[in-house]
Amino acid sequence: MMRSLFMQAPSFDGYDGGAGARYQMKREVKSFWYPTWLAQPAAMIPGSRLIDAPAHDQSWDDIKHEVDDKELIVLHTSTPSFRQDIHTAELIRARNPRALIGLIGAKVAVEAQKSLEASSAVDFVCRNEFDFTIVEIAEGKPLAEVEGISYRAPDGQIVHNQDRPILTDMDQLPFVSPIYKRDLTIEKYFGGYLKHPYVSFYTGRGCKSRCTFCLWPQTVGGHNYRVRSIPHVIEEVKYVLREMPEVKEIFFDDDTLTDNLPRVEALAVELGKLGFGKPGFGVAWSCNAKANVPRKTLEVMKAGGCRLLLVGYESGNQQILHNIKKGLRVDVAKQFTKDCHELGIVIHGTFILGLPGETLETIEETIRYAIEINPHTIQVSLAAPYPGTFLYKQAMENGWFDGTDHLLTDGGTQIAQLSYPHLSSEVIFDKVEEMYKRFYFRPRKIGAIVGEMVRDFDMMKRRLREGVEFFSFLRHRKEAA
Incomplete structure (x- = not known):
């Protein structure tokens, strides 16, 4: 070698x-x-x-x-x-x-x-x-x-050269966690909504959804969701529990782990057998999910120790969800979110402003929607036309942007690339900050964050640090504008 x-x-x-x-x-x-x-x-x-x-x-x-x-x-x-x-x-x-x-x-x-x-x-x-x-x-x-x-x-x-056939037997791949342990300092890895320290790895590749903006399924992973066997996944989980005892959360980074409902239920059951979800067990698990998981599956996941779901809501406007081929109904997403709240499953919701069909009215609809469904935390991104995606092709054909690959400022902050005749990129850029402020600077949300800090000293230190980072982020966005 x-x-x-x-x-x-x-x-x-x-x-x-x-x-x-x-x-x-x-x-x-x-x-x-x-x-x-x-x-x-x-x-x-x-x-x-x-x-x-x-x-x-x-x-x-x-x-x-x-x-x-x-x-x-x-x-x-x-x-x-x-x-x-x-x-x-x-x-x-x-x-x-x-x-x-x-x-x-x-x-x-x-x-x-x-x-x-x-x-x-x-x-x-x-x-x-x-x-x-x-x-x-x-x-x-x-x-x-x-x-x-x-x-x-x-x-x-x-x-x-000719293309390589796509990998179907995912159990041929070795565990990545030993490489993390060998070469990386896991305390260096943070997620604003994940317990720290955490570890993430894939239990499968590919995503059935056809979202026009999403990069990996359209370029590398494909739309055929190919998965590792559950015993193979469980063995890597056991490795993490045994060799990385400082880990407090395992994040399954599949594009959409809930694409296969029977499998995610079976995985949750096996994780439960290891102790996940039991009183005193110090490790949780979380994953990416679509906002259409039925309550029955959510109940099984919660019983098996699922703490958090990272959910791509993208928009509160149904037509925009159709435009981006999200395959999701707003009413279904609302019921899903209600079920998660009732079951005690935390949600980190992601939203995107500036998608095709966006107007000032749809942005307002999305902001009000996020406040209504009230995920624990949110991330608001700007629509990013990455080469290789349908969104990139669509944006080029319609003249929504000039095809540049300069998606960030020189400091690494995201730029609003898409601009429409009725809605400029400058307005879309400014609306990100407005959405963050209106979501987080509410008495209900401030009270929840303060309560979380009072109950947990480590969380207090973390939220104070994140608060400094958040305001620094907003300051840098103003400078970028």
Whole structure:
């Protein structure tokens, strides 16, 4: 095997670029997702090393020595971080001319030619899933024979090999948690709504939903939800409980774990057998869910220790949900949320402003909707037209934006890219701050947060820190505007 290094390159201060992050940017409170898509091939190559520079606040000078003896170096990249990642690749090339350098991620999966043309420092890019692709390269297989890559031939020509068949037997993949334990400091990973410290990993890949804005199912994961067997998942959970006793929450990062209701119920039952959901058991679990899970399934999940659901509501306007092919009815989402509140399942709700069909009236509808259903916490994002998504194609065809890949400010704050004849990007940008303020600065919500702090000293320290970060986030947004 080649001596291999997997890297999330240094980037903006506080920038969350991990592949688990649906939107790569700085967030309203400190948040870092695990670089799971890098950890997976790292787990398959003996002697590999994984570096996640942003989460560990590492600069190039902090990690440059790590590249000196490596034969294969793989960087995860994204549309917002691409220019910075290319710069890192060039620094690596200057320091270690012999290394084989490759890029992975949705950006290069859909723009392979353009990505390779950006710099001669990059030898290859991987398209679609890349776990076994990277393994074959590390084993020394000639690039010309590796399926699923585009590469730079010795004469400089860019060659696109045939696609690699999609992986269906997910139990072929090893656990990623041992790589976290070996190479990462898990206390560096935060989620504003997750207990700390937490661990996240996938129990399956792909998402049945067809949301026009969502990046990973349209570029890398696909729409066929392929899953690990429940015994395989349970064994990794046991590993975390045994080897990482400081962990307080396990987040299953599948795009939508509740896509398969019988399976999520069976998983919850098995987790319950381990002690999840029992009095005194110090670890909870959580997952991504669609706002249409029936109460029966929610009851089974709660009994099996489910604490929190991350739910993409996106909009409170039914027509916008139709426009983005969300496959969700507002009335169903309201009943789902009511059921979660009654069962004691916490919700972190995500919303997006500026989607096709947005008006001042629909934004107001979404703000009022969020206040009405009252998730515990929210995240408000700007519609982001990532290359490879239907939204990107739609926005280009309609002239809603100019196709630039500059989705962030130089400081890592998200920019409003889409602008409509009746609604400017500047107005959409300002409405994000208004939504945050109207949701959180209510007596009911302030009272709930204060009550949470009074009951738990650790939560008090955390919420005070997050409050400072939140107001700093709002200040930086004003500067960006």
